[in-house]
Amino acid sequence: MTERIERHLYDVVVIGAGGAGLRAAIEARLAGKRTAIISKSLFGKAHTVMAEGGAAAAMGNANSRDNWMVHFRDTMRGGKFLNNYRMAELHAKEAPERIWELETYGALFDRTKDGKISQRNFGGHEYPRLAHVGDRTGLEMIRTLQQKIVSLQQEDHAETGDYESRIRVFAETTITELVLSGDRIAGAFGYYRESGQFLLLEAPAVVLATGGVGRSYKVTSNSWEYTGDGHALALRAGATLINMEFLQFHPTGMVWPPSVKGILVTESVRGDGGVLRNSDGKRFMFEYVPDVFRKQYADTEEEADRWYSDPDNNRRPPELLPRDEVARAINSEVKAGRGTKSGGVFLDVSTRMPAEQIVRRLPSMHHQFKELADVDITKEPMEVGPTCHYVMGGVEVDPDTTAALGTVRGLFAAGEVSGGMHGSNRLGGNSLSDLLVFGKRAGEHAAAYVSALDHRPKLRPADVEAATDTALAPLSREGGENPYTLQQDLQAVMGDLVGIIRREGELTDALKRLQELKQRVAKVGAPGGRRYNPAWHLALDLRNMMIVSECTARAALEREESRGGHTREDFPAMSAEWRQVNLVCSLDEAGDVRLDRKALPTMPPELLELFDRGELSKYMTDEELA
Amino acid sequence: MTDRHFRVWRGDESGGEIRDYDVEVNDGEVVLDIIHRLQATQAPDLACRWNCKAGKCGSCSMEINGKPRLGCMTRMSTFGDDETVTITPLRTFPVIRDLVTDVSFNYVKARETPAFAPPSLAPGDYRMQQVDVERSQEFRKCIECFLCQNTCHVVRDHEENKAAFSGPRYFIRAAELDMHPLDARSDRKEYAQASQGLGYCNITKCCTEVCPEHIKITDNAIIPLKERVVDKRYDPLVWLGRKILRRDQVPGAAPAPVGEGGIPSRGVDGKPLGTPAPAGSSMAPSSTAGVTDVASGLGDGHVRLPEAPPVGADGRMDVAELLATNAGGPSPFGDDQQFPLAQVTYRPPEPDKD
Ligand SMILES: Cc1cc2nc3c(=O)[nH]c(=O)nc-3n(C[C@H](O)[C@H](O)[C@H](O)COP(=O)(O)OP(=O)(O)OC[C@H]3O[C@@H](n4cnc5c(N)ncnc54)[C@H](O)[C@@H]3O)c2cc1C
Numbered sequence: 001m002t003e004r005i006e007r008h009l010y011d012v013v014v015i016g017a018g019g020a021g022l023r024a025a026i027e028a029r030l031a032g033k034r035t036a037i038i039s040k041s042l043f044g045k046a047h048t049v050m051a052e053g054g055a056a057a058a059m060g061n062a063n064s065r066d067n068w069m070v071h072f073r074d075t076m077r078g079g080k081f082l083n084n085y086r087m088a089e090l091h092a093k094e095a096p097e098r099i100w101e102l103e104t105y106g107a108l109f110d111r112t113k114d115g116k117i118s119q120r121n122f123g124g125h126e127y128p129r130l131a132h133v134g135d136r137t138g139l140e141m142i143r144t145l146q147q148k149i150v151s152l153q154q155e156d157h158a159e160t161g162d163y164e165s166r167i168r169v170f171a172e173t174t175i176t177e178l179v180l181s182g183d184r185i186a187g188a189f190g191y192y193r194e195s196g197q198f199l200l201l202e203a204p205a206v207v208l209a210t211g212g213v214g215r216s217y218k219v220t221s222n223s224w225e226y227t228g229d230g231h232a233l234a235l236r237a238g239a240t241l242i243n244m245e246f247l248q249f250h251p252t253g254m255v256w257p258p259s260v261k262g263i264l265v266t267e268s269v270r271g272d273g274g275v276l277r278n279s280d281g282k283r284f285m286f287e288y289v290p291d292v293f294r295k296q297y298a299d300t301e302e303e304a305d306r307w308y309s310d311p312d313n314n315r316r317p318p319e320l321l322p323r324d325e326v327a328r329a330i331n332s333e334v335k336a337g338r339g340t341k342s343g344g345v346f347l348d349v350s351t352r353m354p355a356e357q358i359v360r361r362l363p364s365m366h367h368q369f370k371e372l373a374d375v376d377i378t379k380e381p382m383e384v385g386p387t388c389h390y391v392m393g394g395v396e397v398d399p400d401t402t403a404a405l406g407t408v409r410g411l412f413a414a415g416e417v418s419g420g421m422h423g424s425n426r427l428g429g430n431s432l433s434d435l436l437v438f439g440k441r442a443g444e445h446a447a448a449y450v451s452a453l454d455h456r457p458k459l460r461p462a463d464v465e466a467a468t469d470t471a472l473a474p475l476s477r478e479g480g481e482n483p484y485t486l487q488q489d490l491q492a493v494m495g496d497l498v499g500i501i502r503r504e505g506e507l508t509d510a511l512k513r514l515q516e517l518k519q520r521v522a523k524v525g526a527p528g529g530r531r532y533n534p535a536w537h538l539a540l541d542l543r544n545m546m547i548v549s550e551c552t553a554r555a556a557l558e559r560e561e562s563r564g565g566h567t568r569e570d571f572p573a574m575s576a577e578w579r580q581v582n583l584v585c586s587l588d589e590a591g592d593v594r595l596d597r598k599a600l601p602t603m604p605p606e607l608l609e610l611f612d613r614g615e616l617s618k619y620m621t622d623e624e625l626a
Numbered sequence: 627m628t629d630r631h632f633r634v635w636r637g638d639e640s641g642g643e644i645r646d647y648d649v650e651v652n653d654g655e656v657v658l659d660i661i662h663r664l665q666a667t668q669a670p671d672l673a674c675r676w677n678c679k680a681g682k683c684g685s686c687s688m689e690i691n692g693k694p695r696l697g698c699m700t701r702m703s704t705f706g707d708d709e710t711v712t713i714t715p716l717r718t719f720p721v722i723r724d725l726v727t728d729v730s731f732n733y734v735k736a737r738e739t740p741a742f743a744p745p746s747l748a749p750g751d752y753r754m755q756q757v758d759v760e761r762s763q764e765f766r767k768c769i770e771c772f773l774c775q776n777t778c779h780v781v782r783d784h785e786e787n788k789a790a791f792s793g794p795r796y797f798i799r800a801a802e803l804d805m806h807p808l809d810a811r812s813d814r815k816e817y818a819q820a821s822q823g824l825g826y827c828n829i830t831k832c833c834t835e836v837c838p839e840h841i842k843i844t845d846n847a848i849i850p851l852k853e854r855v856v857d858k859r860y861d862p863l864v865w866l867g868r869k870i871l872r873r874d875q876v877p878g879a880a881p882a883p884v885g886e887g888g889i890p891s892r893g894v895d896g897k898p899l900g901t902p903a904p905a906g907s908s909m910a911p912s913s914t915a916g917v918t919d920v921a922s923g924l925g926d927g928h929v930r931l932p933e934a935p936p937v938g939a940d941g942r943m944d945v946a947e948l949l950a951t952n953a954g955g956p957s958p959f960g961d962d963q964q965f966p967l968a969q970v971t972y973r974p975p976e977p978d979k980d
């Protein structure tokens with residue numbers, strides 16, 4: 001069959017229109033490169049829109065003692081020292097600039113009394129640090145970046161008469177394959193969801209900004225877009241993934257009604273004073289403060305309550321521990337039979353602040369519970385439980401340039417799809433700022449890479465034909481298996497066997513089942529035509545979800561310790577030896593996942609000095625400290 | 627758990643029909659859950675947009691029993707126990723397939739609306755008071771579900787008005803920038819009147835009724851935009867002031883500004899652009915000079931806007947229509963109509979239209 005394939009020529013192709021993708025595209029366009037932005041959903045609807053709490057940046061507006069070093073320290077502590085120190089350093093240093101820049105694009109953050117950007121408390125952050133707009137910060141960020149892109153298009157229009165002369169958005173378009181020439185990126189191949197027609201974007205540099213993998217879990221705060229496409233594209237192109245065993249389960253997802261199970265209840269509820277109680281009415285978090293955090297967290301309710309008004313002289317309430325701790329605590333309470341009927345615990349603001357203050361500070365939570373659960377959070381507590389939220393693992397990148405490691409050249413990654421920055425656990429609010437900091441760097445370095453090339457890599461027609469055949473296969477497969485059933489089965493395996501608490505036996509079992517599923521996925525079929533056919537789209541996404549799930553399960557089996565977003569019941573302690581190891585996934589010739597151990601880069605002395613020795617000794621081996 | 631009767635429009639731009647389905651419904655479910663169940667069981671290729679399932683992204687807009695709604699925020703418990711639920715695509719936009727419509731109209735209008743013009747302040751030096759940003763923040767809550775655009779009678783069933791009319795979503799954008807404490811442009815209202823088709827709007831408030839974010843589109847954006855346009859245009863002092871002070875700035879008097887790469891910048895109609903906004907900062911690659919200027923030639927009264935005669939034949943000024951009891955004149959739906967509309971019969975596009 002001969003397929004007509006639309007061809008486009010660009011300098012930089014950015015896959016993903018979330019915060020990271022849009023920021024990268026802006027930078028590439030400002031560097032004078034012809035840039036394409038690809039998104040599976042409509043422009044302005046990427047997953048970033050759902051972020052609620054805020055973007056962390058040490059601007060010091062709320063507490064002048066805050067600075068990049070404190071932020072760096074918090075990030076490393078949150079990630080249990082497994083973070084790539086250089087990424088954490090760059091992030092802490094550059095986040096304020098990136099946030100201020102958003103104001104020049106038209107963003108309107110909430111303000112302090114003296115007219116600066118207001119900052120709020122969040123779990124794991126020592127000072128109020130999250131720039132926010134009520135609880136719809138992600139919406140503000142994506143709209144601001146979207147409007148900045150429109151404004152660049154307007155500039156181009158004024159100059160060339162064409163809005164799309166330098167930057168074009170391909171909305172509702174899915175990339176299914178990266179096309180290489182030798183080890184260099186030569187383009188990206190995909191289809192328009194609307195029409196099912198194929199397109200080929202020829203470009204020497206591709207920026208991956210495709211977000212996460214949460215759709216492999218049933219209870220998740222993530223949208224359908226999160227099928228790990230970027231992770232899988234990178235692997236297939238010869239790049240490597242790190243830290244795939246670390247998944248963040250957000251402690252507070254809705255648990256009732258069943259159809260909304262997993263939808264996020266923002267951490268700002270706790271940051272602004274909300275408390276967790278079990279079915280006996282007890283504020284149970286005080287019993288779950290781990291030793292490494294004892295010094296920073298209160299041990300009585302009185303001290304915890306005083307902290308909201310006097311943070312300098314009191315320690316923080318334990319509700320604001322990093323997410324992995326709170327998620328595990330809720331999990332144990334429910335297991336011990338102190339949960340609610342629907343398997344959660346209570347999160348209460350109704351007894352903590354006046355109703356109008358709740359409505360003003362948490363408008364979208366108030367709205368969400370009212371509309372979806374018929375619960376008025378100013379009068380009743382919410383019911384919450386852990387939900388799969390964020391993947392710390394991702395494409396292994398060079399910290400300064402965001403270029404993917406492995407064998408491929410010309411591939412860059414930023415945002416949730418990249419790995420290393422957050423170590424074993426991400427602090428709330430660190431993602432939105434991560435998107436901006438590394439999105440900008442990705443755009444800048446992709447542009448520089450293109451400028452340095454003396455010729456454009458040429459792609460081979462055979463590769464494009466192969467990509468076409470793979471994409472069309474599910475449509476023509478008579479009697480193939482239903483993709484929705486396969487997705488449910490995958491979600492069951494991952495949720496039951498590779499969930500919050502993991503055990504060796506279950507992980508081995510999971511790997512066996514994933515192999516079986518892989519064979520079934522190879523025979524998936526999608527009835528219907530090519531025009532906007534969701535069954536076909538899911539059938540193609542399944543392939544990516546499979547690879548990524550396999551990486552997670554294999555790495556989870558390998559890492560014999562508990563740390564951040566990876567908890568092994570059979571190895572409950574954190575191990576200083578394992579802290580020195582990153583688990584790196586790649587694909588071998590046969591297309592199977594291969595796992596290697598790699599040493600973590602060592603922190604230079606000037607950064608080590610930011611911590612006291614006593615603290616470091618909880619994480620590091622004696623030789624490292626010597 | 628019960629089985630309920632659903633009717634869903636299936637088809638594409640060449641035509642289609644309402645099909646009947648019986649689907650299981652559980653406690654606490656929303657319409658979007660039902661559509662997902664249909665996809666997983668009876669109609670795998672049923673096309674429908676969604677993303678967040680939490681009312682945050684504005685993807686799942688559809689018409690449910692004739693009312694424009696978000697599928698993910700419409701609980702099944704809001705319908706009677708054996709009420710049939712009919713789901714059809716947005717009517718104002720061309721159907722692509724099933725419940726998915728071509729909403730590119732909105733993105734075109736977004737691109738035509740002049741962007742934020744940054745003041746000459748360094749990043750980090752912006753100072754604004756909470757009370758001053760709140761008014762614009764209300765409009766920035768917009769999730770771009772386009773339900774208001776779909777509902778507005780100016781374009782609903784009136785293809786011919788689409789070229790000249792931006793719609794309520796972009797009126798609130800204009801209002802948002804107009805109220806932005808630091809936006810460097812001052813002609814947002816005039817622009818809305820002259821180029822966005824604000825004049826077509828007769829304040830029926832249908833857009834406000836359907837907005838899932840409860841943005842007071844008419845009261846807080848459209849009416850203030852209209853009022854201020856009226857003030858400025860009818861105030862003889864303002865008018866006189868403009869005439870005198872701005873004479874030196876008539877189009878063509880200033881040399882054409884130079885754009886990137888030495889290419890002279892031109893506006894849409896070939897007129898030279900206004901002076902680019904001063905580059906805001908030292909943070910080099912991120913700050914570009916001369917944002918947008920699509921609305922060139924309209925800046926601060928370079929050009930007089932089309933105006934009605936300031937006084938009527940009786941020598942008096944017209945009473946602003948805003949003061950009338952039914953502001954905006956009679957509703958095209960009839961003045962006793964309640965919104966959202968209860969009884970609307972959906973007519974799918976004719977079979978062989980193009
Ligand atoms: C409910 C919720 C609340 C959150 N709150 C916060 C918060 O308060 N603070 C914080 O810092 N973080 C928060 N996060 C995390 C943060 O929002 C995400 O990590 C971040 O938005 C990811 O952004 P991104 O740019 O990497 O990708 P996304 O915004 O997810 O964008 C991914 C893009 O890639 C596109 N894409 C994917 N695959 C393909 C493909 N194959 N072809 C073409 N395009 C593709 C998608 O269409 C999309 O446009 C929250 C997350 C959730 C789910």
Ligand code: SF4
Pocket residue numbers: 777778779780793794826827828829830831832833834844848
């Ligand atoms: S008030 Fe009526 S006419 Fe005006 S924009 Fe809204 S729906 Fe359209």
Ligand code: SF4
Pocket residue numbers: 684767768769770771772773774775794795798833836837838839840841843
């Ligand atoms: S103004 Fe309201 S109805 Fe209109 S697009 Fe925005 S959120 Fe939707």
Ligand code: FES
Pocket residue numbers: 675676677678679680681682683684685686687696697698699
């Ligand atoms: S799915 Fe996002 S608003 Fe309904």
